[in-house]
Amino acid sequence: MPILEFDNVSFGHGIGSDKYEVLTDANLAVEENEFVAIIGFSGSGKSTVVSLLGGLIEPDQGAVKMHGKPIGPPGPDRGIVFQNYSLLPWLSVHGNIELAVKQVFPGMSPTQREDHIQHYIDLVSLTGAEWKKPNEMSGGMRQRLSLARTLSMQPEVLLLDEPLSALDAITRSVLQDEITRLWEQDKRTVVMITNDVDEAVLMADRIVPLTPGPRATFGKEFAVPLERPRDRATLNFNPEFKHIRNDVTRYMMDINAESKRLNVAGNLKLPQIQPISLDVAPNIEISVV
Amino acid sequence: MESLKYTLLKIIHVSGLTFLEPVVRLCYGEEPQLQLKKIGRFIVIPSLTFLAFLVAWALIAPVYKTKSGEVPTPAVVWDAAQGVKRFHERESDKQVAYGLSGDERESSLAAVSEQRAILNSLKADADEQVAEASEERTALVAEEMEPLATAYETKKAEFKQAEKRREAALIVKASQIDQRDIDAKNELLAYIRGHEFQTEQERELLKQLKAEQDDVRNLTYAPLQNAMRLQTEIAEKEQYLAKKEEILSKANRSLKLEEEAARLKELKLQYAATTGPDLMPIAQQMLQIEGRMQKIVDSEYAKPWTLPMQIMRSLACVFAGFFLATAIAIPIGVLCGVSPTFMAAVTPFIALFKPVSPIVWLPISLIIVGGVITDPETHWLMVGMSNLPLIGWLQINPAFIASAITVALCSLWPTLVNTALGVASIDKDHLNVARVLRLNFFQRLTKIVIPSALPLIFAGLRISLGVGWMVLIAAELLSSSEGIGKFVWDMFNNGSSETFAQMFVVVFVVGVIGLLLDRIMIIFQRLVSFDGAPAAI
Incomplete structure (x- = not known):
């Protein structure tokens, strides 16, 4: 039985005609002690997923479940690491x-x-x-x-909301290693949001892409059956690593292109304009003062 | 050495005394050019402007004359400040003298007698000097007066004769005029008008001469003034020493007690020797004396209010009002910040009462406090407070409480508004932390909301204290509650040139204390601030 579950979850901001659908019919199951990376483009509702898992917001439809029961208000059993640290200064x-x-x-x-x-x-x-x-x-x-x-707080589930995206590249890789080390030492369920494919492949057991919003949902999943502990230096030459990374990247590019195609308004009327060529305009006199 | 530098810089930063920073940096030889430039800007320029202000004051003040004498110059104000200080020291000295007993009293008494002896010789000198200077002045005046007086007298006689001559001539002229000769009559009228005009002018001239004489008579003779000032000073000191001597001798507490004890002893012997109904009156007398002795033990020298004491009382009053304001404003402000509904409910009151002047609040609170404490002599609160160890001497009375309430009513608004703003503008992420940790309302308030709002709350408190200090002086002046305001009022009613100068002293005293209070609040504000804290208003 999965520890965390998204059961046909929909969520949107605003009401009525102003409603902006962020997530629509999203389904996800996270197994115990699994490291899941949710990857998506900016604006696709990644932070909304964490807020929903953490209980900071409630879904409009469907249910977020933990151990098969709907989750209640936020609590220390689901520890959130916020994108902007949220430390008390x-x-x-x-x-x-x-x-x-x-x-x-x-x-x-x-x-x-x-x-x-x-x-x-x-x-x-x-x-x-x-x-x-x-x-x-x-x-x-x-x-x-x-x-x-x-x-x-020793949470059952660790929710990381783009924990490393505000950091420079070097600090980022150091902390990636550190988080992976901590997780390997002390196995627990982790859901990490990220926008970096390499980071996801390096750290996660499973990668779940989020389709571009609005009305985002979870796309095709990728398992990452790489051996642990993973070594960043040698991994770059590992054919399987390259393979997964390419697969995920390609898939992401594809869904992005698709969403752009889908987003083109069909009934947009283009004005009929014929470009004027300078060659066929001999009547125009240009006087230089 | 380096660590000392950083400690110093940190202290300077926290206390907001930033003008000292270049001095410290210069001492460590850090960019001397730049530091000297900064010292020039932040220390030398302000000092120079202050100096210029003093000079301008000294030049302009004497020009303007009032019924309390000339507007005091800086030197006069400084003298007045010394006078205020001297008065306080002498009164404190007398207070100590009252409590002395035994050898201490005797040695002190001997010292006073000695001082008086010295003073007496000084006094004779001073009197002599005054007499001398006075004579000199009289001679000087007489000398200058003589030519003026003779000139005046001759002129006067001259004018009188001239007037008489003109009148006689006119009478002769008039008697020659025919009744129907209108032209001649008109001519005569013109002559008479000319005559009157002439007389008037002569009178004016005499008046001028007289005024010149008056000026000479009122001549200020500097040696005499100095001698008289010295004489007054000595007379004041003499008065003080005489009073002190009295307090050390017959008006002394221990001596009075001894006296009573001796009488009691006598009565006791008498009591032991007597039998029968005579015992009754003796016993009664004994009890009376015992009661009197108790009163003497508890008694203190009736020290008048001096400015330092009044300053202390004013400070006590402003802090009483300030803490009252804080106790009201912070809880309401927090509620306003937490609940928009509560904020909406309170907004009309804030808008309505905030602009009300202290002059209106004071009489209202005086009446209300007077209604609650109808008899201050016996009211438990007043009696209780007058028996408290540290603040008993402040003589807290209804006027004090009314002043404190006025201060509170006028100064609570900045704190209230700032607290509400600080609480309402709390970072949403911090609230998310509170939600994840499942803090209850009270924990959320104390661990997240209030610490986050503290910098703004303290910014509000700082403004409140400043407002309170300003309001307090007016409130004390109106309510006759002992304090700086009362001091000003007394000085105003006294109306002498010395008290006029003492009012100027108060200006600086109030200014300096207000500045210090502000500094203290700045330090608190900096201590509770953190990086990225909402800015002060």
């Missing part, structure tokens, strides 16, 4: 994690709690920066902190 690294830990594990003794917090700070390699404020840190460090905060 007045709290330190320690304080940000402490707030979450205190709330999720109220029964912990103070020493246990300290150990727990330190464990997650160490896990994301923020040791030594415990008392720094978010604004004193780089984007990569902030995203690590955001990850540590979410992991410290």
Whole structure:
């Protein structure tokens, strides 16, 4: 039985004639301890998928289910790592994690709690920066902190909403490795949103493309049966990796082209204009002053 | 060394004393050219303008004369400030003297007697100087007066004779005119008009001469003025020392107690020796004395209000009002920010009451407080507060409470509006964090909403305190609640040139305290601010 499920989910903003359909009849099933990457173009409703999974918004039709039951309001069982970190700027690294830990594990003794917090700070390699404020840190460090905060809640499902898209390429690859390492150490269900095919192939077990919006839905799935641990350096020469990457890329290009074709308004009238050629206009006199 | 530099720079940044930054950087030899330029702009230029202001003040003030004398110059104001300080020190000294006992009292008494002896010789000197200077002045005046007086007298006699001559001539002329000779009559009228005009002009001239004499008579003679100022100073000091001596001797607490104790002892002996119904009156007397002794033990020197004490009371009042305003404004502001419905309900009140002047709130709150505390002497709140250790001496009364309420009513608006804005403009992502963590309403408020709104709340509090301080002086002045405002009012009613100068002292005192309060609030505001915090209004 899948742990997370999209059952014919539709969602739109606005009401009546102004309604903008973001998702229509989306179906998805995520198995336990699976790493699923949802890949899509910008504006295709990727963040909406995370908000729906997290329970921050409710679907208009259909249901989002966890363990076969509709999910309730947001909670620490579905940890979200937000695209823009969502750290509390007045709290330190320690304080940000402490707030979450205190709330999720109220029964912990103070020493246990300290150990727990330190464990997650160490896990994301923020040791030594415990008392720094978010604004004193780089984007990569902030995203690590955001990850540590979410992991410290020990969620059943980890929802990553484009966690790396705001980072530079180098920091990005470092954090890709780190997230993969964490996931391999401590297997749990992960749904990651991304717009980077390489990132998806490198990290995920399965890639689910999202068709371009409006009225987006999940497209053809790609399994990634590559061996773990995956090594970024050698992977580039792995024929299977190249194969999957090409397949996914081609598919994405195709659905994009298709959506553009579909989006062309059929009844658009083109004006009848005949271009004027300069060659056949000898009557025009050009005077140079 | 480097770390000290950064500590200093951090302190400067937090306290907002940015004009010191180039000084610190210059001390560390960092880009001297640039730092000197900055020092020039932020330290030298302001100092120069202030100096220019003082010079302009000193030049312009004496030109304008009022019924309280000339508008005081900076030097006079400085003297007045010294006078205010001296008064406070002397009163505090007397207060201490009242409580002294035993050897301390005696040595202090001896010192005062010595001082008085010295002062007496000084006083004789000063008196002599005054007499001398006065004589000199009289001589000077007499000397200058003499030619003026003779000139005046001769002119006067001259004019009188001339007038008489003209009149006689006119009478002769008139007697020669025929009854029907209209032309001759008209001519005579013209002559008489000329005569009157002449007389009038002569009178004016005499008046002028008289005024010249008056000027000489009122001549200000600097040595005499200085001598008299010294004399007044000595007289004041003499008065103070005499009073202190009295307080150290017969009006001293310990001495009064001793006296009563001696009488009590006597009575006790008498009581022991007596039998029968005579015991009754003696016992009653003994009890009376005991009661009196208790009163003496509790008694304090009746110190008048001095400006430093009034400043303390004003500060207590402004903070009472400010905390009251904060206690009202922050909860309402938070509710406004959290609930648009509540905001809609409250908006009319904010719009309606915000522009109301303190002058209107004060009488209303005076009456209402007067209605609640009908008898301040016995009301539990007043009695309780006057017995509190640190603020008992402030003599909190209904006027104080009414002033504090007025301050609160006028100063709560900036905090309220800023709090509402801060809470309403909270980052949506932070609220999402709260939702994922399933914080309840109270937790959400204390962990997410209030910390995020704090920079704006403190920006509002800073404005509130500034407004409160301004309002307070007016409120104290109107309600006669002891404080800076009352001081100004007393000085105004006194109307002497010295008190006029003391009102100028108050201008600077109020300004400096307001500045300090603002600085303190800036420090708080910077401490609770974080990067990307919503900007202050």
